[in-house]
Amino acid sequence: MVNSARAAAPAPERDRSILVLVQLAGGNDGLNTLVPYTDDHYHRLRPNLGLQHTELLPIADHLALHPACAEMHDLFHEGQLSIVQNVGYPNPNRSHFRSSEIWETATDSNTFSSTGWLGRYLDNACDGQGETDHPVAVHVSAETPQAFGADLPHSIFGLPPRLPNTGRNRGRQRDPLEIMAAFSPDQAHSDSNQSFLRQTTMNALVTERRVSEVIRSYRPEATYPGERFARSLQNVAAMISAGFSTRVYFVSLGGFDTHANQAGTHATLLRNLSRGLATFQADLIARGLQDQVLTATFSEFGRRPAENQSGGTDHGTAAPLFVMGSQLRDPIVGQSPNLDLPDRKSDLEHTTDFRGVYATLLD
Numbered sequence: 001m002v003n004s005a006r007a008a009a010p011a012p013e014r015d016r017s018i019l020v021l022v023q024l025a026g027g028n029d030g031l032n033t034l035v036p037y038t039d040d041h042y043h044r045l046r047p048n049l050g051l052q053h054t055e056l057l058p059i060a061d062h063l064a065l066h067p068a069c070a071e072m073h074d075l076f077h078e079g080q081l082s083i084v085q086n087v088g089y090p091n092p093n094r095s096h097f098r099s100s101e102i103w104e105t106a107t108d109s110n111t112f113s114s115t116g117w118l119g120r121y122l123d124n125a126c127d128g129q130g131e132t133d134h135p136v137a138v139h140v141s142a143e144t145p146q147a148f149g150a151d152l153p154h155s156i157f158g159l160p161p162r163l164p165n166t167g168r169n170r171g172r173q174r175d176p177l178e179i180m181a182a183f184s185p186d187q188a189h190s191d192s193n194q195s196f197l198r199q200t201t202m203n204a205l206v207t208e209r210r211v212s213e214v215i216r217s218y219r220p221e222a223t224y225p226g227e228r229f230a231r232s233l234q235n236v237a238a239m240i241s242a243g244f245s246t247r248v249y250f251v252s253l254g255g256f257d258t259h260a261n262q263a264g265t266h267a268t269l270l271r272n273l274s275r276g277l278a279t280f281q282a283d284l285i286a287r288g289l290q291d292q293v294l295t296a297t298f299s300e301f302g303r304r305p306a307e308n309q310s311g312g313t314d315h316g317t318a319a320p321l322f323v324m325g326s327q328l329r330d331p332i333v334g335q336s337p338n339l340d341l342p343d344r345k346s347d348l349e350h351t352t353d354f355r356g357v358y359a360t361l362l363d
Contacts, residue, residue: 030319
C-alpha cells in the first residue's frame with residue numbers, strides 16, 4: 001500500500017524557481033569591487049590601493065566595477081545583473097566565524113540560532129512534499145553550510161568542490177552500493193536506529209551515484225573556465241539541466257581575506273567570479289533555463305575603507321552584493337556608502353539590512 005501510494009503521488013514540478021547562492025568567503029572588499037570613483041574621500045582613504053577611473057568599468061555617473069569584472073559589466077548592461085549597495089547589519093561583528101554565522105542564520109548580532117535561513121525555508125516550504133529522487137538542497141563545498149541548518153530532516157546533498165571521479169579507477173575498487181547491499185536486512189541487526197542509518201547511507205550513495213553520472217555526461221552550452229569555482233557552477237548547471245527538483249544550490253569561492261598585497265589577489269578572485277557567473281548564465285540561457293534560476297552573492301563582511309600599511313584592507317562591515325537573473329527590475333538598489341568619515345579607523349555604516357535582501361529572494 002505504501003509503495004502504491006508513493007507511485008501515485010505526483011512528482012515535484014520541475015519548472016519552479018531555483019536559488020543559487022554564491023559565498024564570497026573571507027570578506028570581499030566592496031569598495032574596490034563597486035568603486036565610487038568620483039568620491040574624493042575614496043582616494044584619500046586609499047592613496048595606493050584606490051583604483052583610477054581610467055581603468056574602471058563605469059555603470060553610473062559615480063560608480064564603476066573593478067576592471068577584472070568585464071563579464072559582470074556586460075551582464076549589468078544586458079539587464080541580467082543587479083547590485084545591492086552597502087549591505088550589512090546593526091552592531092557588526094568582525095570575526096570571520098561569527099559574522100558568517102550571523103549571515104547564514106539571519107539573526108541579530110547578539111542572537112544565536114541552530115537553524116539557518118535556508119533551513120527554515122526548507123522547514124516551511126519543502127516539508128511533506130512527498131517522495132522525490134532528488135535532494136531539496138545541494139551544496140558544492142567541503143562541509144554543510146550553516147544556512148542549511150533546519151529543525152526537520154531534509155534531503156541535503158554535498159558535492160565536493162572538485163570534478164567527480166571519471167570512472168578511470170573505479171574498476172580497482174568495489175562499488176560502495178554493492179558493499180551496503182551485502183548487509184541485507186536479515187544480516188543486519190534489527191535495531192531501528194541501525195536500520196535508519198543503513199537506509200540513510202544507502203540513499204546518500206544512490207544520490208551520489210546519480211549526481212556523478214549526471215555531471216560526467218553533461219555537455220555545457222558554454223565554455224567554462226578551468227577554475228574550481230566555474231567548474232562548481234558547471235556542476236550546478238548539470239543538475240538543473242537534468243531536471244532535478246532541487247530548490248537551492250550553495251557554491252563557495254574563498255580567498256577574500258586580503259589583509260596584505262590585496263591588488264593582485266583581489267583582481268584574480270573577481271576575475272574568477274565574473275567569468276564563472278557569466279558562463280553559468282550563458283549556459284542557462286542556451287538551455288532556456290534563465291527564467292527559472294536566480295543567483296545571488298554574499299560575503300560575511302566588507303573591508304575597512306582605509307587601506308592598511310601592508311597594501312591590503314582589514315575586516316570591515318558593509319559591502320555590495322550581486323543578484324543575477326533574467327527578470328530583474330532595478331539595476332542598482334540601495335544607497336552608496338558614506339565615505340566622509342571622521343578618521344581612518346572609522347568604518348562604513350550599512351544602509352541595507354541583509355535580511356531584507358533574503359526576504360526578497362525568498363518571495
